[in-house]
Amino acid sequence: MSLWEAILLAIVEGITEFLPISSTGHMILTAALAQMKADDFFKTYIVAIQLGAIFSVVVLYWKRFFQSIAFYIKLLVGFIPAVLVGALLKKHIDTLLERVDVVAFALLGGGIILLFVDKWFAKNEKNTELQEISYQTAFWIGCFQCLAMVPGVSRSAATIVGGLTQGLNRRTSAEFSFFLALPTMFAATAKSIWDTKEIFIEQAQKSWLTLLVGNSIAFVVALLAIKFFIGYLTKYGFRLFGWYRIVVGLLILILLWAGVKLEML
Template structure:
């Protein structure tokens, strides 16, 4: 991996982390297409640079993160299912992360769900529950939805948004709660990966991580504002169609003999 790879992956991470199109899926695909070696560091890199995206949420929504213990408790309760299930299933998840085919099918199925949900939950475009209306039972349900996104290609934000819609949240609030829930989830994942590699990391690799995080921070700031604007006006169906088309293209490449697997 070189600095150009780090910049490109930072852009991919920043654009896709908060859109319901699967950042992990796009990172796997981008790494595969650039021929980046599948190593302990490259796997950790794809997770750690998410810290830049976390900072973008804190900067854009800093008022929501001012001391508000009820808000923090809801986030913590929603975070627990992913933390527990992720710890228990970490080996399975690590194995799935190398499969572009799993990503492709997840993109297609998730896209179909998004298109369907946009019609089924059309009444929640401007009306519905807000984050303040959620109770702890609702938070657990949202956490369980987020845990589904441990399957590469599902999309953490997409799964959480879908959970919010089933609880009656309006589309904008569901999207924003997915941003908030990303903070403890991605912070924990980043810390876990850092603890796994900090003894073996080299100075050059530290620079690559810093570049990736800075780029993902800047791009994520733009992507979040774009996403909220699109969701408020048009809903999620455009992202659903994009997922379906991308998934079909990937499967077509795989089934016609193109090697898209991680090296």
């Protein structure tokens, strides 16, 4: 992997990880269109740069990150459904992770839903603050997060919509989604690293500078993306992201139909 490819992937990761547009789908498209080779370092790299994106949430919300013990318990309650579903349905999830067409259809379906989400929940929104979220609400948002185990759904989209179904406003739903990403993404990243620890350590020792640059870029871009997303979502809602998902989903299907080789990462 060249340095420019590493920078491109880090930018894509930073932009897409917290927006409701599926980072998986964009990584597949980026790798295919740039004709990147999915070797051991490539797979190590796309896992490692998630850490930079995760850290952006801590830095951006550091004043609110250190809250009451009750808030952390709520994050744990929201995290538990993904752990249970992931353990029970691991074989089925692994099968879906091999299907690029599933990503495309999930992008399309999710995009269509986002076109109407604002209208569906406009009358249901309450000015609930982050610290006022109940344990029950946290649990139901966690259940929605399980939908993101289908590649292409987008963890951000699933959890934010989950929050809206519980009466949260768009801003609070998005912010809780970001906080819930910390244990979820960290656990997923740690598991991926552990499962391939020998390869990961070997690749990290050889290409530590590329990993450092990639994490730094993913951190900065994710921080800017979150700031943009919160402002845009509060004012304009989901419609733009819905249309965007539909375009990306159709593009993946067109590439598949044209015989372009697209691989899951």
